[in-house]
Amino acid sequence: MLTARHEGNDSVTSMRPLATLCSRLTVLLTVAACSSSDRATAPQSHPEFSISDALHEGGTPGFYFLPPMVDHPTFGGTFDSTISTLNPQIALCDVTNGPDTNCGRADGTPAVIKFTTTSAPAITLDATTQHYHVNWVTKGAAFVAGHTYRVHVAAGASGARRELGFADVLLTTTPGQARNMETGDLIMLNDGSTLPIHFRIETGIPGSLTLSAPTSSVAVGNADLITSTVVDLHGAVLAGATVAWTVATTPATGVADATQPLNPTSGQTSTAGTTATTFKAGTTPGTATVTAASAGLSALVSVSVSQPTPAAIAASGPISQSAPAGTAVASPPAVIVRDGAGNPMAGVAVTFAVTSGGGTVNPATAVTTNASGIAAVTSWTLGPTAETNTLTATAAGNGIAGNPVTFTATTRGNLTVTTSTTGSSLPGGYAVSFDGPGGPGGPGGSGGSGPVATSGSATFGALAVGSYMVTLSGVPSNCAVTSVNPQTVTVTGGATVTAAFTVSCSASAGALTVTTTTVGASPSSVATLTVSGLVSATQQVEINGSVTVQGIPAGSYTVTLSAMPATCGVATSSANPQTVTVPAMGTATATFTVQCGEVSGRGQIGTGSPTPGNNVVTFDFDVRADLTGRFTGTDYADLHGSTPATLTTDPATDPATRFTAYRMSSSACSDPTAGVEFDAIGREDTGALVSYTAYLCDDGVAAGSGNFFNVVIPSEGFTVSGTVTSGDILKR
Secondary structure, rough: OOEEEEOOOEEEEEEOOOOOOOOHHHHHHHHHHOOOHHHOOOOOOOOOOOOOEEEEEOOOOOOEEEEOOOOOOOOOEEEEEOOOOOOOOEEEEEOOOOOOOOOOOOOOOOOEEEOOOOOOOOOOOOOOOEEEEEEOOOOOOOOOOOOOHHHHEEOOOOOOOOOEEEEEEEEEEEOOOOOOOOOOOOOOOOOOOOEEEEEEOOOEEEEEEEEOOOOOOOOOOOEEEEEEEEEEEEOOOOOOOOEEEEEEEEOOOOOEEEOOOOOOEEEEEEOOOEEEEEEEEEOOOOOEEEEEEEEEEEEEEEEEOOOOOOOOEEEEEOOOOEOOOEEOOOOOOOEEEEOOOOOOOOOOEEEEEEEOOOOEEEEEOEEOHHHHHHOOOOOOOOOOOOOOEEEEEEEOOOOOOOOOOOEEEEEHHHHHHHHEEOOOOOOEEEEEEEOOOOOOOOOOOOOOOOOEEOOOOEEEEEEEOOOEEEEEOOOOOOOEEEEOOEEEEEEEEOOOOEEEEEEEOOOOOOEEEEEEEEEOOOOEEEEEEEEEOOOOOOEEEEOOOOEEEEEOOOOEEEEEEEOOOEEEEOOOOOOOOOOEEOOOEEEHHHHHHHEEEEEEEEEEEEOOOOOOOOEEEEEEEEEOOOOEEEEEEEEEEEEEEEEEEEEEOOOOOOOOOOOEEEOOOOOOOOOOHHHHEEEEEEEOOOOOOEEEEEEEEOOOOOOOOOOEEEEEEEEHHHEEEEEEEEEEEOOO
C-alpha cells in the first residue's frame, strides 16, 4: 500500500486492485483518451472521463495534476510560486448530460463551485512540496451521486490568463471507493467525502498569443508577413515558445500558393517573444485564414486576396533637369506604377503631356508600363524661349497616390570657377561663393558656395540665367588675389561660363587688416585708406567695416584714413596716421574710430540787448566732427575801450585758428549724450591766439529754455557760461 500525506484532511491511500469500502460518498477520477479538440467538451450522453495536463491528452506543458487525482508525474521545470500574480482558480461544472462552455464565466456554464485564493476553502501554496492545493468536500448539497463534474484550472495575470487544464470526476454511489477507469486503480478517501486537488504550475507557460500583419489585403501572387507574439502567465514576453502555423482558404484552392503557402510552418519565439511566417497568395481572389497555435493557445488573422490595382505612381529617374532652349533633355521622363503592396504593375496606361513652356513630347499617345512597372517617353524637347518647362505623367485609374507626376526642366546654365596659384607656402584650397540674379541666392536657388582647389576648378550647375557676382575667399594672409575679386559673370541657358582667379603666395608675405568703427551718425559713404611702405596701396573702406590687404611684403607700413564723409573725422582717441608692422605669414591690424556729427548755434546768454556794457554774450557757430567749421563769441560786458571782446575760430579765413578736438558728449549737460565739447585755437579781438574749450548742450526743443553755453580759456582764467536766453543750439 502506497500512502501520500497532505495538509489538513487530505491523506489518501491508493491500493491495487482492491480498496476498503467506506460508508460515505466517494469520488472517482477517470481518464480516457481523446483529441485536444475534445478538452472543452464533456460527455454527450454518458461520462467518457478525460483529463488534460502536461502528461495527458497533449495538454498544457508545465501544468500537472498531482496525486491522488493521478499517479505521481515526473517533471523537471521550475515551479512558479508567484501565487499573487498567477491568482489560480478552480471552477467545477456538471457535464453529466452535455458539454460545458466557459465554465464559471458570465458568458458560460454556471459553476457548481469555485475555488480561489480568497474562497473558503482557499487555494493555497505549498512552497515545500512546490504545488498548489485545495480540498473539495464532495458531500455538499450541490453535488449529486452518479454525476460527472469537470474540474477546470485557470491562472495568469490580466491579459495573459488562460485555462491550464481540466479533469473529469465521477461521484459514485459506492461508499468510500473511487476507481480510475483507465488504470483500474482504486482510491480510498480517509473521510469518505474529501478529494484533495493538487496541481503544479511551472514557469514559461504561454499565457497569451496574439497575431499582427502589416496589411489585411494582398494582391494575387504577393505575400503578407504574419507575426505572432507570445507572453507568459505574468504578461512578460516569452522566448523559446513553439508556434505552429496553418492556413485555410475560401475557396479551398487557388487562394494560397500551391507550393508553399506558409513559410515556415512552425518556429520558436525570439527574445522579443515573437516569431513570424510569410503567407504567399496564389492566383485566385478569396480569403485566407492563418492560425497560430502554441501550448493549447491559438489565434487567427484573415487576409483578403484580390486582383491588384494601381495604387501609386512615382518618377523613375530625374524629376528636374536643364537643357538649352529648343533641345531635348538628357534623360527622357519615366515613371513607375505600383500596386497596394508596393509591387511594380505591368499593363497600366500612362499619358505624358506638356503643361507649360511650349515644348513637345514623343510619343504623344499613352505609354503602357512594362513588366517592371515602368513607362517612359522617347524624348522631351523644351520650348524655344521659356525658362521653365513642365510635363505631367498621368496613370489611368482613380485613387492613385502621386498621380500625376510633374517633371520640370529649365533652360539654365552652369558656372565654373578656376584657380591658379603660384609662389611658395601655398594653402590647401579656397572657398568660392556666388550671388545670382535678384540678389543673394537669386531666384530658384541660383546662389551657392563650395570649395575649390588651390589650382583647380569647381562647377555649379542648373543656374538661372543672369548676372552673378563670384567671390574667392579663404585666401591666407601670405597670399594675394592678383585677378579681379569679386568678378561679375553672365550665365546663359545650356552653356557654361567661367570665372578665373589667379593667386600669388610668398613665405615672406603677410596681411594688414584695417577696421573702422563709427561713433555718432553712420553715413552711407566710404573713406579712403592709404597704405605706404615697402609697397603702397589705396582703396576704399566702409566707415563701419574692415578691409584686408593681403600678400604684401613683411615690414613697416603707414596707414592713413582720409577723404571721410562730411561731418566725420577720426576721433582723437585714434592716431591718424598709424604705423604697423606686418609679420611674415601673419596679419597686422589697425583700428580707427570715426566720429560723425555737427553742432551749430546762434543766440545769446544773459538778458537785455547785446550793447556795450550789458552782461550779454552772443554766439554764432557751426562746428563738425571732422574739425571743420567756424566759431564766434562776443562778450558785451568785457570792453576793450568801447569795443566788446571777441573770440573767433575760422580756419578758412584765418589759418592760424583751428579746431583740435571734437567730443560727442559733455559732462556739463544733465544728459551727457545731448551735449558736445570741442577744443580749439581762436583769435581774440586784440589779435592774440588762445586755446579754449566750448561746452554746449541741446535740450532737444527748438529755441528751448534748456540749452546751455559755456566757454573756458584756461590761460586767462576766463569762463563764461549760462542758459541760452535767446536763439538755439542744435546737435546733429
